[in-house]
Amino acid sequence: MTPLVDIRDLSVRFTGERTVHALNGVDIALARGEVLGLLGESGSGKSVTLKAMLRMLPARRTVITGSINVSGRDVLAMDEHELEGMRGGVVSMIFQEATLALDPVYTIGDQIAETYVRHHDSSWAQGRQRALEMLDAVRIPSAKRRLDAYPHEMSGGMRQRAMIALALSCSPEVLLADEPTTALDATVQIQILLLLRELQREMGMAVIFVTHDIGVAVEISDRLAVMYAGKIVETGPLRDVMRNPSHPYTRGLLASTIHGARKGTRLEAIPGAPPRLDQLPQGCAFAPRCSLVGADCRDGDIAVVPRSDRHAVRCLRHAAEQEARSAVA
Amino acid sequence: MSETDVLTPTADVGGPQQPLLEVKGLSKHFAVGGSMFGKRSTVRAVDDVNFAVHKGEVLGIVGESGCGKSTTARLIIGLIEPDAGEIILDGELVGSTVSLRDMRRAVQMVFQDSYASLNPRLTIEDTIAFGPTVHGLAADKAHARARDLLAKVGLDPAQFAQRYPHEMSGGQRQRINIARALALAPRLVILDEAVSALDKSVEAQVLNLLIDLKDEFGLTYLFISHDLNVVRFISDKVVVMYLGEIVEAGPVEALFTDARHPYTRALLAAMPSHDPDARTQEAPIAGDPPNPIDPPPGCRFHTRCPFAEAVCSENAPRLTATGTAGHSTACHMVEPASGHTKAPAPAPAEQEIVECPT
Numbered sequence: 103m104t105p106l107v108d109i110r111d112l113s114v115r116f117t118g119e120r121t122v123h124a125l126n127g128v129d130i131a132l133a134r135g136e137v138l139g140l141l142g143e144s145g146s147g148k149s150v151t152l153k154a155m156l157r158m159l160p161a162r163r164t165v166i167t168g169s170i171n172v173s174g175r176d177v178l179a180m181d182e183h184e185l186e187g188m189r190g191g192v193v194s195m196i197f198q199e200a201t202l203a204l205d206p207v208y209t210i211g212d213q214i215a216e217t218y219v220r221h222h223d224s225s226w227a228q229g230r231q232r233a234l235e236m237l238d239a240v241r242i243p244s245a246k247r248r249l250d251a252y253p254h255e256m257s258g259g260m261r262q263r264a265m266i267a268l269a270l271s272c273s274p275e276v277l278l279a280d281e282p283t284t285a286l287d288a289t290v291q292i293q294i295l296l297l298l299r300e301l302q303r304e305m306g307m308a309v310i311f312v313t314h315d316i317g318v319a320v321e322i323s324d325r326l327a328v329m330y331a332g333k334i335v336e337t338g339p340l341r342d343v344m345r346n347p348s349h350p351y352t353r354g355l356l357a358s359t360i361h362g363a364r365k366g367t368r369l370e371a372i373p374g375a376p377p378r379l380d381q382l383p384q385g386c387a388f389a390p391r392c393s394l395v396g397a398d399c400r401d402g403d404i405a406v407v408p409r410s411d412r413h414a415v416r417c418l419r420h421a422a423e424q425e426a427r428s429a430v431a
Numbered sequence: 432m433s434e435t436d437v438l439t440p441t442a443d444v445g446g447p448q449q450p451l452l453e454v455k456g457l458s459k460h461f462a463v464g465g466s467m468f469g470k471r472s473t474v475r476a477v478d479d480v481n482f483a484v485h486k487g488e489v490l491g492i493v494g495e496s497g498c499g500k501s502t503t504a505r506l507i508i509g510l511i512e513p514d515a516g517e518i519i520l521d522g523e524l525v526g527s528t529v530s531l532r533d534m535r536r537a538v539q540m541v542f543q544d545s546y547a548s549l550n551p552r553l554t555i556e557d558t559i560a561f562g563p564t565v566h567g568l569a570a571d572k573a574h575a576r577a578r579d580l581l582a583k584v585g586l587d588p589a590q591f592a593q594r595y596p597h598e599m600s601g602g603q604r605q606r607i608n609i610a611r612a613l614a615l616a617p618r619l620v621i622l623d624e625a626v627s628a629l630d631k632s633v634e635a636q637v638l639n640l641l642i643d644l645k646d647e648f649g650l651t652y653l654f655i656s657h658d659l660n661v662v663r664f665i666s667d668k669v670v671v672m673y674l675g676e677i678v679e680a681g682p683v684e685a686l687f688t689d690a691r692h693p694y695t696r697a698l699l700a701a702m703p704s705h706d707p708d709a710r711t712q713e714a715p716i717a718g719d720p721p722n723p724i725d726p727p728p729g730c731r732f733h734t735r736c737p738f739a740e741a742v743c744s745e746n747a748p749r750l751t752a753t754g755t756a757g758h759s760t761a762c763h764m765v766e767p768a769s770g771h772t773k774a775p776a777p778a779p780a781e782q783e784i785v786e787c788p789t
Contacts, residue, residue: 364664
């Protein structure tokens, strides 16, 4: 069966004074109703991947190669009109800052109604009705009254719920979530995560959830993809990646997390910093920080090695380990 | 002040038993609104806050946005003036016995936004040397000290000293802010969400650095953060704030393993799980933190508390000793005879014990 989202060898370059290699051959296959956690640090290419899927990157300064298919349609070949139909209808997105994602001069009810009418060719009254249903669905108390509220009249958590209501109003097949809980207080963050998990199950949509927070990724994902310098370095079912992290970067990331770290011990920090995307090293981009680095890591493309059925790692050392293991067996 | 004074920490006056910092009855209220038509209201940002930081200790302050943790830091370092309360540095009252200028040498601060807190027009070396020069150190010595400190925070002076802030990464800039804070040989460093904006792998590096520097320079930290994992890792004692008030305080392990306040428990339960087989099933509390403008009467948490009773909206609970030494909680459920149905029975008065009928 073809996946709902099929991204192959996606590369994104930003041109200008310097050429920034933001994505360098990303492959993502997402099944219907699956939640993929895209985990990585700033500059790893998580957000660029989402924006490329909606073709929201500045066209004049961006070079995109590879292919993006959503629901069997080629996103990179779409014209403006087709894109408008896809955005919000088939693929929808939520953001970290709801204040910036919502229009400050329209009420929440009107914004949802407008989206619904635009995609469904329905009456304004039907649109308002849908808005009410959606505010109820995201558990906004006294939804009827909130229809006529402006974004600034709501608290942070309520605004985040309103943005989710807007994004889901046309029952998209894919929801792209770009750190939607990062700016929230701890007690609110968990509420929004649980809400998203519940809505995802009810509506059966596929989700790509971008986050830098491992805990958040664990709460929401079925599968994890770890990004580094514009490449996916490890991907697999959530449990496999958490229990058997295989890429040195994933291992380092999990080890450096403060969660459960004991006082008085040193954190196992990964030395150094991610490479600049306009000066990517040859070979594996993680090589300069890697404790297992060998001479062969520094040239050529590093291939993806399957670790198990659905768990794959982009690492030469891991490949060598696998070979040694199978030789013994 | 002689030149060498700037390079060494101010003398220890009170001895090891004297807390380095004591905060007593600290309050700050901001007036908001009050336009021609609007009602004038008050943000009770910090309300009667008391705590002490002992020498060589790390005190963590946790809480959500609007709880007053950053305002507390700004009050301590004198960036804003308190409405009431005293700040006592090593036994001496700031403002009378200790001048603001001397206090600012002894207390330094690192902020969350590493870029906004650096002057974009100064090189890294000039930035770090600026403070000591203002305090009377000769320029060449100040610059030597700056290069020294750069090396201490893990940045090669030969490579970085002449760079500008925009040429550095977030983690590198935060190292510079730490170096600048140390340039005046402070005794207390206030870290206000200092690692919150950093990527995880860099955050771990900076936390390790902070621990090393604390040992090397004999520092005391006031560590403000919303991240409970980080606070647990670095702190000896923790203060939990909610809407301008301290709701619970105590030794770090007591607070994390034996929290008594429903809010502290909710904060702990709201931490995302790192175990795929033990995901969070239910949000510990509903709703957002209320607006700190005109906070709820009585216990400020009662609007979100699952155990709230009538008494909670009528009386404000007092911090009451609970569990291990130094652990205290402001909740009617731990305060004897508070009127809450879950409150412990009043301790029998001593007289009754003595005059036991025979």
